[in-house]
Amino acid sequence: MPELPEVETLRQAIEPCIVGRKIVDTAVLKQKIIARPQAETFCSALAGCTITAMGRRGKFLTLQMDSGDTVILHLRMTGNLLAVPADWPQEKHTHVVFSLSDGTQLRYVDSRGFGRFWLQTAGEQDDFSGMAKLGPEPFDPTFTAGYLQKSQQSRRRSIKECLLDQSVVAGIGNIYADEILFAAGICPTSPASTLRPKDWRAIAALTPQILQQGISYKRRTARQHLEGTGKKYSEEAFLQAYGRAGQPCTRCGTPIERTVIGGRSSCYCPHCQPVPGRPKK
Numbered sequence: 001m002p003e004l005p006e007v008e009t010l011r012q013a014i015e016p017c018i019v020g021r022k023i024v025d026t027a028v029l030k031q032k033i034i035a036r037p038q039a040e041t042f043c044s045a046l047a048g049c050t051i052t053a054m055g056r057r058g059k060f061l062t063l064q065m066d067s068g069d070t071v072i073l074h075l076r077m078t079g080n081l082l083a084v085p086a087d088w089p090q091e092k093h094t095h096v097v098f099s100l101s102d103g104t105q106l107r108y109v110d111s112r113g114f115g116r117f118w119l120q121t122a123g124e125q126d127d128f129s130g131m132a133k134l135g136p137e138p139f140d141p142t143f144t145a146g147y148l149q150k151s152q153q154s155r156r157r158s159i160k161e162c163l164l165d166q167s168v169v170a171g172i173g174n175i176y177a178d179e180i181l182f183a184a185g186i187c188p189t190s191p192a193s194t195l196r197p198k199d200w201r202a203i204a205a206l207t208p209q210i211l212q213q214g215i216s217y218k219r220r221t222a223r224q225h226l227e228g229t230g231k232k233y234s235e236e237a238f239l240q241a242y243g244r245a246g247q248p249c250t251r252c253g254t255p256i257e258r259t260v261i262g263g264r265s266s267c268y269c270p271h272c273q274p275v276p277g278r279p280k281k
C-alpha cells in the first residue's frame with residue numbers, strides 16, 4: 001500500500017508531465033472508481049479544463065483545475081498513475097484515462113480496484129473524500145512533541161495504532177510506522193499512555209526525517225517511473241525493521257521479532273525497542 005513517500009514521489013514524477021495541459025477527454029473504464037459525482041458528470045465537468053497543479057495531502061493526491069475544481073484521488077492498495085504518449089500500450093487494469101492537449105495520456109491503473117476519485121467543484125466543501133479529517137502533515141510545524149503528547153497520552157491504544165491513525169498524523173502506513181518506532185527505540189505495542197516526554201520528542205523529530213529519507217530513496221523521473229511500471233522497487237537497503245523478522249537488527253544484531261497489532265504485522269527489535277513489562281533481550 002502506498003504511503004506518504006510513494007505518493008509524494010509519484011506526484012513529483014507525474015506533475016511535470018501534466019501541468020499546463022488541457023483535458024481534452026476523460027474515459028472511465030470502471031465506473032466504481034469514480035466515487036463522486038457519477039462518472040458521466042465527472043467527465044463532462046473536466047472537459048476543457050487545464051491542470052494548474054498537482055498536490056498531495058497525506059496519502060491523497062489532488063489535481064487543481066483552472067476552473068477552480070479539484071480532482072481528489074486516493075490510491076488505496078494498488079493504485080498508480082502513468083503519464084504516457086497516447087499510443088503507449090494500455091496496461092492491464094487501466095480504469096481511467098485523461099487525454100491531454102499535448103498528446104499525453106494520464107492513466108489510472110489499479111489491479112485491486114480499491115482506489116477512488118472525487119470531484120470537488122469550486123467553492124464546495126469536501127465532506128466526502130475523508131481528506132478534511134486528516135491530521136497534520138509530518139512536515140508541518142504544528143506536528144510537534146507537544147501536539148502528540150497532548151492528543152495521545154491519555155490513549156490506551158498502542159503507539160503504532162496512533163501513528164497509523166490518519167487523523168493524528170497524515171500519510172503514515174504500516175511500513176513507515178515500524179521504521180519510525182525502530183529509529184525512536186520504542187516498542188510498537190507500547191500503550192501511548194506509557195510514553196515519556198522524550199519518546200514523544202523522538203517520534204516528532206524522527207517522523208519527518210524517516211519519511212524524507214523514504215522520499216529521497218524512491219525519487220524517480222517520469223521516465224524511470226514508467227520503466228518501473230509493474231516492478232516492485234527494492235526497499236531492502238532502506239528498511240531497518242519492516243519485513244525483516246528473523247534477521248539481525250542493524251544496530252545490535254538481536255533477531256528482529258514480528259507481532260500483530262490491530263491485524264497488522266509489526267516488526268521490531270526486542271533489545272533496541274524493549275517490550276513493556278518484559279525483560280530486555
Ligand SMILES: [Zn+2]
Nearest residue numbers: 249252269272
Ligand atoms: Zn536492536
